[in-house]
Amino acid sequence: MDRKRNKISLNGWQFVAIPSALILLFSFYPMVQSLLLSFQSGKGSVYHYVGIDNYIRLLSDPIFKQAVFNTVLYLVVQVPIMLLIGLVIAQLLNNPKLRFKGFYRTAIFLPCVTSLVSYAVLFKSIFAVDGILNKMLVSIHLIAEPVAWLMDPTWARVVIIAAITWRWTGYNMIFYLSAMQNIDPSIYEAASMDGASKFRQFFGITIPMLKPIILFTAIISTNGTLQLFDEVVNITKGGPGNATMTISQYIYNLSFVYTPNFGYAATVSYAIVIMVAVLALFQLKIGGEKR
Amino acid sequence: MKKITPIMVHTFLILASIISLFPFLWMLMGMTNTSSDILKGKFGFGSMLMDNIHKLQGMTHLGAAFYNSTIIAVVGTIITLFLSSMAGYGFEIYHSKAKSRLFGLLMLSMMMPFAAVMIPLFRMFSNMGLLNTPTAVVLPSITTAFMIFFFLQNTKSFPRELLQAGRVDGLNEWRLFTLIYVPTMKPTYAAAAIITFMNYWNSFLWPLIALQTQDKKTLPLVVSSLASSYNPDYGIIMVAIVVTTLPSVVIFFLLQKQFVQGMLGSVK
Numbered sequence: 024m025d026r027k028r029n030k031i032s033l034n035g036w037q038f039v040a041i042p043s044a045l046i047l048l049f050s051f052y053p054m055v056q057s058l059l060l061s062f063q064s065g066k067g068s069v070y071h072y073v074g075i076d077n078y079i080r081l082l083s084d085p086i087f088k089q090a091v092f093n094t095v096l097y098l099v100v101q102v103p104i105m106l107l108i109g110l111v112i113a114q115l116l117n118n119p120k121l122r123f124k125g126f127y128r129t130a131i132f133l134p135c136v137t138s139l140v141s142y143a144v145l146f147k148s149i150f151a152v153d154g155i156l157n158k159m160l161v162s163i164h165l166i167a168e169p170v171a172w173l174m175d176p177t178w179a180r181v182v183i184i185a186a187i188t189w190r191w192t193g194y195n196m197i198f199y200l201s202a203m204q205n206i207d208p209s210i211y212e213a214a215s216m217d218g219a220s221k222f223r224q225f226f227g228i229t230i231p232m233l234k235p236i237i238l239f240t241a242i243i244s245t246n247g248t249l250q251l252f253d254e255v256v257n258i259t260k261g262g263p264g265n266a267t268m269t270i271s272q273y274i275y276n277l278s279f280v281y282t283p284n285f286g287y288a289a290t291v292s293y294a295i296v297i298m299v300a301v302l303a304l305f306q307l308k309i310g311g312e313k314r
Numbered sequence: 315m316k317k318i319t320p321i322m323v324h325t326f327l328i329l330a331s332i333i334s335l336f337p338f339l340w341m342l343m344g345m346t347n348t349s350s351d352i353l354k355g356k357f358g359f360g361s362m363l364m365d366n367i368h369k370l371q372g373m374t375h376l377g378a379a380f381y382n383s384t385i386i387a388v389v390g391t392i393i394t395l396f397l398s399s400m401a402g403y404g405f406e407i408y409h410s411k412a413k414s415r416l417f418g419l420l421m422l423s424m425m426m427p428f429a430a431v432m433i434p435l436f437r438m439f440s441n442m443g444l445l446n447t448p449t450a451v452v453l454p455s456i457t458t459a460f461m462i463f464f465f466l467q468n469t470k471s472f473p474r475e476l477l478q479a480g481r482v483d484g485l486n487e488w489r490l491f492t493l494i495y496v497p498t499m500k501p502t503y504a505a506a507a508i509i510t511f512m513n514y515w516n517s518f519l520w521p522l523i524a525l526q527t528q529d530k531k532t533l534p535l536v537v538s539s540l541a542s543s544y545n546p547d548y549g550i551i552m553v554a555i556v557v558t559t560l561p562s563v564v565i566f567f568l569l570q571k572q573f574v575q576g577m578l579g580s581v582k
Contacts, residue, residue: 034408034487035404035405035407035408035409035410035413036404036408036413037404037487037488038400038401038403038404038408038491039400039401039404039405039408039413039416041397041400042397042398042400042401042457042462043401043416043420045397045456045457046420046423046457046458046459047420049431049435049453049454049455049456050423050426050431050454050459051423052434053430053431053432053433053434053435053438054426054430054431054434056434056437056438057430057431057433057434060433060434108330112327112330115323115326115327116327118323121323122324123324123327126331127327127330127331129570130330130331130334130335131330131331131334132574133334133335133338133563133566134334134337135577136512136559136562136563136565136566137337137559137562138515138516138518138533138534138537138558138559138562139516139518139534140516140518140534140535140537140538140558141341141534141537141555141558141559142337144537144538144541144551144555145337145340145341145555146337147541148340148344148352148353148548148551148552149337149340151352151353151355153353153354153355154352154353154354154355155340155355155356155357156355157355158355158357159355189333189334189337193334194577197574197577197578198577198578201578221318246425246427249427250427250428250429252429252518252519253518253519253534256538257538257541257542260542270429271427271428271429271519274429274432274433275429275432275519275523278432278433278436279523285433285437288433289430289433289434292427292429292430292432292433293430295427295429295430296426296427296430299425299426299427300425303425
């Protein structure tokens with residue numbers, strides 16, 4: 024019996040060997056290369072080891088600090104807003120008696136099919152100084168005169184956050200809707216009979232019941248936000264100044280826009296690696312505490 | 315204020331739907347307007363559609379970009395599905411301690427930021443002389459930990475008795491996979507295909523690095539370079555955006571169920 028099992032297990036390698044080798048070659052090998060590169064400096068194809076010089080430079084690099092600040096800002100502002108809106112919409116759509124449910128769900132999910140570049144450029148045109156949004160806001164007297172959305176550092180960040188929220192809220196909503204199918208409707212009925220308001224039900228039943236899936240979406244969104252690139256490049260190019268630049272964009276610029284410095288770019292990239300790893304551990308810890 | 319009335323619910327959802335759908339309407343309108351009308355916020359359809367299409371054809375190889383994007387997405391999806399399903403099947407059906415350790419290791423690659431691997435990848439492909447080819451675009455994501463995980467999860471509900479029956483009939487391990495597993499798992503493949511296709515179709519950062527000449531560029535690269543030019547013409551950009559977006563929208567409406575399943579698949 025054991026011999027037979029061993030033989031079957033050996034047979035399995037013919038299925039997993041090549042795909043695994045490809046992932047090792049195109050993900051793990053570059054990760055190691057990148058780490059080695061982060062201790063080197065040079066131009067063109069000539070690189071030499073400089074110890075931790077790049078890391079020292081990192082600590083006093085104002086653009087790096089700005090990029091980290093922006094990325095963290097997007098993370099702490101955008102992710103919670105998006106997840107909360109996604110949860111609220113899912114909760115509303117989960118009502119079996121609601122009319123036009125299918126329409127709402129499809130409409131709110133549809134932004135997910137757009138490519139990041141396309142929707143970013145669309146947002147850029149919508150937020151133009153003389154553009155449609157300013158026109159609408161002025162006509163309903165919400166603002167007195169047009170706002171230069173993309174020229175102002177704060178507003179430019181708001182636009183980036185609004186854009187990402189538009190693109191990804193429906194995506195998260197779908198996860199919540201699917202998880203809500205597993206909540207027994209009688210729990211809500213019982214809560215209603217006990218006089219719990221909809222708000223109490225949302226915070227007292229829905230959120231605790233969905234905790235694992237909320238954690239999952241939080242990790243996915245965190246990972247995505249830390250790697251933000253397409254939107255910022257196509258809406259603001261990182262400007263005005265460097266007010267909206269993300270870490271990924273800075274790495275790209277260091278490698279392919281400014282005079283190429285792959286060594287230092289690799290050092291910056293390890294800053295993201297560390298942030299992703301720390302945040303993932305942190306989130307897993309919070310999520311794992313009271314299971 | 316204590317009670318949430320149905321009118322409040324519908325008002326909120328209608329508002330959310332309008333915000334979600336507006337950019338789609340905006341790109342359709344924009345396609346028919348001049349650039350200055352778009353930037354002045356003209357709300358309504360114009361008569362510049364043919365003009366914009368002609369100008370776009372004069373400025374870029376939109377046909378070539380569409381072709382490049384299609385080749386990369388279709389060929390990439392087929393190979394990715396083949397390799398990832400093979401691995402997901404292998405890891406789940408031929409379970410062993412060594413394999414599950416390897417699987418755990420591979421899953422770590424999901425957390426690796428792309429920015430941290432792109433420079434070594436660029437140098438690797440440059441050394442191999444593969445830069446500026448569709449091969450370079452496809453290879454780094456030719457198997458992903460995510461897709462392997464997706465197939466592994468779905469293989470858990472695969473009826474293994476079918477494999478035993480096949481063995482009795484004298485099929486070798488390879489044929490069990492191609493003749494029994496693949497046909498049985500068609501819905502899983504459909505969902506995986508949509509997600510993978512979309513990822514290739516929409517990808518931006520790696521093609522931006524790997525592709526250099528105009529004739530090799532994919533649709534997102536064309537849209538981005540049109541929009542970042544000194545004096546962008548939004549009328550023709552809107553045409554390019556519609557061409558880029560349309561295939562995804564069509565796939566979504568034709569295969570809504572598989573589409574959503576593909577997105578949810580990993581957390582079943």
